[in-house]
Amino acid sequence: MRRDQATLTELARLGFAALSGVRAQLDELVVAVPIDVDELLPAFARAADPDEALSGLLGLARSHPDAVTAALADATQRDRLIRILGASVGLADFFQRHPGEIAAVTGWDGALPDRGELVDSLLESVGATDGFAAVGEDDGYTRLRVRYRRWLARIAAHDLAAEDPREVFDAVAVALSDAAAAALEASIAVARTQLTTAASGPMRFDEDEVRWTRFAVIGMGKAGAGELNYVSDVDVIFVAEGSEEHDLSNARAVDVATRIAMLCMRGISQPDIEPELWEVDPNLRPEGKQGALVRTLDSHLAYYERWAKSWEFQALLKARAFAGDVELGQRYVDAISPLVWSSAGRENFVGSVQRMRERVTENIPTDEVHYQLKLGPGGLRDVEFTVQLLQLVHGSAEPGVRVRGTIAALNALSEHGFIGREEAAEFAADYRLLRVLEHRLQLHRLRRTHLMPRDADALRVLARASTFATTGDALVTLWERTKHEVRALHERLFYRPLLSAVASLPEEEVLLSPEQAGARLAAIGFLDPLGALKHIAALTSGMSRRAIIQRNLLPVMLRWLGEGADPDYGLLAFRRLSESLGTTHWFLRMLRDSSSVAEKLTRVLSGSRYIGELLDQIPEAVAWLEQDSELRPRSLDALSEEISAILRRHDTDAPAATAIRRLRRREILRLALGSVAGPLPLSDLAQGLTDVTTATIDGLLRTIRRGDGLGTDSLEFAVIGMGRYGGAELGFGSDADVMYVYRTTSLPNEQTHLAANRIISELNRLSEDARLPLDLDVNLRPEGKNGPVARSLDSYRAYYARWSLTWEAQALLRARGVAGDAGLQRDFEELADSIRYPADITENAVREVRRIKARVENERLPQGADPTRHVKLGRGSLSDVEWFVQLLQLQHGAAIPGLRTTSTLDALTVAAENDLVGEETADRLRAAWIFSSRLRSAMTLWLNKTTDVLPSDRMQLDGIARVLEYPPGSAAQLEQDYLQVTRRARSVFEKEFYGAPQRPEPTAR
Structure with a gap:
C-alpha cells in the first residue's frame, strides 16, 4: 500500500493528473514494447501534458510497436517523441496515420x-x-x-x-x-x-x-x-x-x-x-x-x-x-x-487605420473578447497595428524602418530613434510571449485558434507547454499583466516621444526632430502639427509639478484626442482649460486618477466647439465628468430656488441679472456635456433646455418687477411661451418664441401699457448675453412684426374675436404660460383654448393652412438652400411634422382632449391612438422629427453656431455624426440616414396633409 501511494505521489510530481489510470497504462505499455519504466518516466516530466503523452505513446505502441520501440531506445529520441506527444494531439494522430514518420522526426x-x-x-x-x-x-x-x-x-x-x-x-x-x-x-x-x-x-x-x-x-x-x-x-x-x-x-x-x-x-x-x-x-x-x-x-x-x-x-x-x-x-x-x-500622407490615413482596428475588435463575439490572444485589447493586433503605424509614418523619410517583421521593425524603429531601446525590448518580449502562447494552443490539435482556454486543466497544460508558469493561475496572472502592458503600448511608443521633442525629458527618452514629431501628429489626425507641438510644449515644459503630471497624462490624452473629430481644437481647448485650472489641487489629480474622466474630457473637447467655448467661461464644470448624475438636467423647482437665493443676495438689478445669466450658461453647459459625454435622451434635453430658459426669464422678470410701478400691485404681467419653447421642445441654439400679456390692477390703462413695455425693455436688456445669446422672439404675436409687442388680455380677446387669422390660431396651439403672474397665465391659456380648438373648422380654413405651408416652403427657405438638407423647413423635416400635427389639432382638438397639448410628439401619439393617422405614418413622422431635432442640436454643438442646413463638407458631417454617436468616418452614413428618414416622412406627409380627403370626426377616447 505504501509503495502504491509513493508511486502515485511520484506520478503526481511528474505532472500526471489522471492518476487512477496511469498505472494501468504504464503496465500495458511495458507489455506492448520492451521498456524500463524507471528510465521512461523522467521524460514525462518535461512533457506539457504527461497524461496526453502517455495516452499517445500507448496508442502508437499498440498499433506500431516496432516504430515506438526504436524511438524509445535512445534517450534523446525518447525525450523528443514524448515532448511532441505531450504537446500535440494533432501530431500524435499524424504518427498514427504514418508510423514511418516517427523515425524521420526522432532520428x-x-x-x-x-x-x-x-x-x-x-x-x-x-x-x-x-x-x-x-x-x-x-x-x-x-x-x-x-x-x-x-x-x-x-x-x-x-x-x-x-x-x-x-x-x-x-x-x-x-x-x-x-x-x-x-x-x-x-x-x-x-x-x-x-x-x-x-x-x-x-x-x-x-x-x-x-x-x-x-x-x-x-x-x-x-x-x-x-x-x-x-x-x-x-x-x-x-x-x-x-x-x-x-x-x-x-x-x-x-x-x-x-x-x-x-x-x-x-x-x-x-x-x-x-x-x-x-x-x-x-x-x-x-x-x-x-x-x-x-x-x-x-x-x-x-x-x-x-x-x-x-x-x-x-x-x-x-x-x-x-x-x-x-x-x-x-x-x-x-x-x-x-x-x-507614401500612404501615410493620404487624407484621413490614421482614421482608416483606427477604424480597421476597431472593426477587428467589434467583430469579436462578446463572450470571447477577454480570451482573445490575437484580436482582443492588449493582444497581438495592438502590437502589430502600432508598429505598422509607426513604420508608415516614419518610413517615408527613413528607409531603415522599411522591414516586414514585427520584432525586426521594433528593433529598426529603436535603432533610428523613433522609440526607446528599453521600450522596444520590453514590447518585443511581450509580443514573443503572446506568440508562444498562440503557438502552443495551435500546436495542440493543429487547428487555427487564438482563444485562451477557460478550463483549469487546459490552462495548466498550457503553462507547462510554454514553460512560463507551473500552474494555470500563475499563467493567467502573467498573461493579464502582459495584456495590461500591451494596452499601454500605443501611448508609450507612439505618443511619449512627441513630448521628448518639445519638453525636457531624461536623456534615455527618444528625441524626435520637430519634423518627425510633426509627421507623427499629422498621421494621427492633427491638421496643424506645428501648432499642436506648441501646445504640447506649453503644457509639458519645465520641472513644475504640473508639467510633470502633464507629461504623464499627455501620451494617453493625445491618443484620445487623435481619435476625436477635431484633434487640433481639442488640444487647444485642453491647453486653455489646463491654464485655467492647472494650479488647482483637484484638476490634474482627477485626470491622472480617472482614465474615464480623461477620456470623456478629450471626447467633448475634440467633438464640440460649443462645449469648449463654454468651458472657457466655466472651467470648474469639468469636475461634473466624474459623476453621470452631474450631467443630468436640474429640475425647474431647483433652478427657481437657486434664483430666489440670488435675488436675496443682490438688491440691485445688474448683479442679480449677471448671476442669473451665469446660472443659465452653467446649466446649458451641463446639458451640452450630458449630450456628448452622457446618456441624455432627447426628451430630457428638450425639457432641460426649456426649464433653464423658463427659470432665466422668470428670474429676470422677478428682478425687474422689484422696481417702482412694475410690481404686481401695479399690474399683472406674464410671458407666454410659443413655438418649440411653448412645446418644451427646445434644442441647442433654438430661439425662445414668446408673447407678452398684461392686465391692469391699479394703474390707468395708458400707464399700464407703458409699464408693460418698460418691463419688456428691461427684460431684453438684462437678458442680453454676447457669449450665449438668449433670443426672445416675438414674431408670433398677433399681426406679426406690425403688431404691438405687448397687449392686455382684453386686447388679445378683442383681436382674436374680430381679426384672428387661421395661422394665428395655429400659432396658439403651442402657447403656454411660462413666467409672470400665474392667474394671468391661466386666463390667457383659457382664451387660447377657445381659439386653437374650434368646435368646427371650415374647409376654407384647412385649405388656408395648406396654402400657407406651401408658401412657407417656397418663400422661407434661404435662397439656394437644398430643400432636402434643411432640417427645419426642408422636405420631411421638423416643419412638415409639426404642420401635419397642428392641422390635426385644429381639426379634432375640440373633440379629443388628448390633442390639447403643446407637445408635437404627444399630439402625434394621441392622433395615432384615435385612428386619425395610421401607425406606420405616425412612426415615420415621429422618426423624422426626432432625427431632425437631434441633428439640429448636434450641428450647434459641433459648429458652435446655429444652422438649419445639413453641411455637405465631409469633415463637418463626420464631426456632427460623432456628436450623434456614429463611429468615425460616418459622414456618408449620417447623410444617408437623414435623407432616408426625411424622404419616408415626406412621402406620407404629402399624401396625408395635401392629398387626403377630410376624415370623419372620430369618437374621443
Whole structure:
C-alpha cells in the first residue's frame, strides 16, 4: 500500500493528473514494447501534458510497436517523441496515420531547416523537376502534405526542446514561413502538371502555355513577414505575366495562372485522406473577394494608384515574393513599395487605420473578447497595428524602418530613434510571449485558434507547454499583466516621444526632430502639427509639478484626442482649460486618477466647439465628468430656488441679472456635456433646455418687477411661451418664441401699457448675453412684426374675436404660460383654448393652412438652400411634422382632449391612438422629427453656431455624426440616414396633409 501511494505521489510530481489510470497504462505499455519504466518516466516530466503523452505513446505502441520501440531506445529520441506527444494531439494522430514518420522526426539531428532545404524536400516529395511534378497513382498532394507535416513535427521538436521558447521563437516562425512557402512551391508544380493532363478536361492547357506563364505568389501578413504560426491562414496575392518571346499574351497567361492558383489552393486546403494543411487566403487582393483572383503587375498598379484604401497599403507593408516566379514577385514588391511608403500622407490615413482596428475588435463575439490572444485589447493586433503605424509614418523619410517583421521593425524603429531601446525590448518580449502562447494552443490539435482556454486543466497544460508558469493561475496572472502592458503600448511608443521633442525629458527618452514629431501628429489626425507641438510644449515644459503630471497624462490624452473629430481644437481647448485650472489641487489629480474622466474630457473637447467655448467661461464644470448624475438636467423647482437665493443676495438689478445669466450658461453647459459625454435622451434635453430658459426669464422678470410701478400691485404681467419653447421642445441654439400679456390692477390703462413695455425693455436688456445669446422672439404675436409687442388680455380677446387669422390660431396651439403672474397665465391659456380648438373648422380654413405651408416652403427657405438638407423647413423635416400635427389639432382638438397639448410628439401619439393617422405614418413622422431635432442640436454643438442646413463638407458631417454617436468616418452614413428618414416622412406627409380627403370626426377616447 505504501509503495502504491509513493508511486502515485511520484506520478503526481511528474505532472500526471489522471492518476487512477496511469498505472494501468504504464503496465500495458511495458507489455506492448520492451521498456524500463524507471528510465521512461523522467521524460514525462518535461512533457506539457504527461497524461496526453502517455495516452499517445500507448496508442502508437499498440498499433506500431516496432516504430515506438526504436524511438524509445535512445534517450534523446525518447525525450523528443514524448515532448511532441505531450504537446500535440494533432501530431500524435499524424504518427498514427504514418508510423514511418516517427523515425524521420526522432532520428533527425534537431537543427532547424533553411528555406532551400525545405523547398528541395517538398519538391522532391512530388517528384518535381523543371517546374512540373511527377503525378503517379495519386495527384501528389497527399505526398506533399505528409512531407510538410514531417517538417512541421521537426520544427515543433526543436521548439519544444528549448528551455525558454521565446529564445527560439523568431527562428521557429521563420522556419514555419519557409515551410509554407515550400509547400506552395510544390503545390504549384503539381497544379502545372494537372493542367496539362487529360484529367483536366476542357480546362486543359498546352504544356508550353503553362511553362511560359510567369506566376508569382506574394506573401502577405505573417507569411510575408516570416512570422507564421503552426496553423496560420497564409495570406497571398497572385500575379501573372505572359511572354512576348514565346508569343503568350498577358490575357492568356492570366487564364492559365488563375487555374494554377485555384488548383494550388485546393491542393493545400481541400479536405482529403491526409487532412488539409491550412487555408490559402487570397482575399487581400484588389477588390477582395469580388476581385479577379489573378492580375498582371500593371493591373495591380493601376488599382493601387487609383482605387486602393489606406488599410490596403498597411497590408502591403509586409508583401514579399513568397513562391513561384521570384523575379516577377520582386518586381511586384519593388513597384508597390513607393505607394506603401507614401500612404501615410493620404487624407484621413490614421482614421482608416483606427477604424480597421476597431472593426477587428467589434467583430469579436462578446463572450470571447477577454480570451482573445490575437484580436482582443492588449493582444497581438495592438502590437502589430502600432508598429505598422509607426513604420508608415516614419518610413517615408527613413528607409531603415522599411522591414516586414514585427520584432525586426521594433528593433529598426529603436535603432533610428523613433522609440526607446528599453521600450522596444520590453514590447518585443511581450509580443514573443503572446506568440508562444498562440503557438502552443495551435500546436495542440493543429487547428487555427487564438482563444485562451477557460478550463483549469487546459490552462495548466498550457503553462507547462510554454514553460512560463507551473500552474494555470500563475499563467493567467502573467498573461493579464502582459495584456495590461500591451494596452499601454500605443501611448508609450507612439505618443511619449512627441513630448521628448518639445519638453525636457531624461536623456534615455527618444528625441524626435520637430519634423518627425510633426509627421507623427499629422498621421494621427492633427491638421496643424506645428501648432499642436506648441501646445504640447506649453503644457509639458519645465520641472513644475504640473508639467510633470502633464507629461504623464499627455501620451494617453493625445491618443484620445487623435481619435476625436477635431484633434487640433481639442488640444487647444485642453491647453486653455489646463491654464485655467492647472494650479488647482483637484484638476490634474482627477485626470491622472480617472482614465474615464480623461477620456470623456478629450471626447467633448475634440467633438464640440460649443462645449469648449463654454468651458472657457466655466472651467470648474469639468469636475461634473466624474459623476453621470452631474450631467443630468436640474429640475425647474431647483433652478427657481437657486434664483430666489440670488435675488436675496443682490438688491440691485445688474448683479442679480449677471448671476442669473451665469446660472443659465452653467446649466446649458451641463446639458451640452450630458449630450456628448452622457446618456441624455432627447426628451430630457428638450425639457432641460426649456426649464433653464423658463427659470432665466422668470428670474429676470422677478428682478425687474422689484422696481417702482412694475410690481404686481401695479399690474399683472406674464410671458407666454410659443413655438418649440411653448412645446418644451427646445434644442441647442433654438430661439425662445414668446408673447407678452398684461392686465391692469391699479394703474390707468395708458400707464399700464407703458409699464408693460418698460418691463419688456428691461427684460431684453438684462437678458442680453454676447457669449450665449438668449433670443426672445416675438414674431408670433398677433399681426406679426406690425403688431404691438405687448397687449392686455382684453386686447388679445378683442383681436382674436374680430381679426384672428387661421395661422394665428395655429400659432396658439403651442402657447403656454411660462413666467409672470400665474392667474394671468391661466386666463390667457383659457382664451387660447377657445381659439386653437374650434368646435368646427371650415374647409376654407384647412385649405388656408395648406396654402400657407406651401408658401412657407417656397418663400422661407434661404435662397439656394437644398430643400432636402434643411432640417427645419426642408422636405420631411421638423416643419412638415409639426404642420401635419397642428392641422390635426385644429381639426379634432375640440373633440379629443388628448390633442390639447403643446407637445408635437404627444399630439402625434394621441392622433395615432384615435385612428386619425395610421401607425406606420405616425412612426415615420415621429422618426423624422426626432432625427431632425437631434441633428439640429448636434450641428450647434459641433459648429458652435446655429444652422438649419445639413453641411455637405465631409469633415463637418463626420464631426456632427460623432456628436450623434456614429463611429468615425460616418459622414456618408449620417447623410444617408437623414435623407432616408426625411424622404419616408415626406412621402406620407404629402399624401396625408395635401392629398387626403377630410376624415370623419372620430369618437374621443
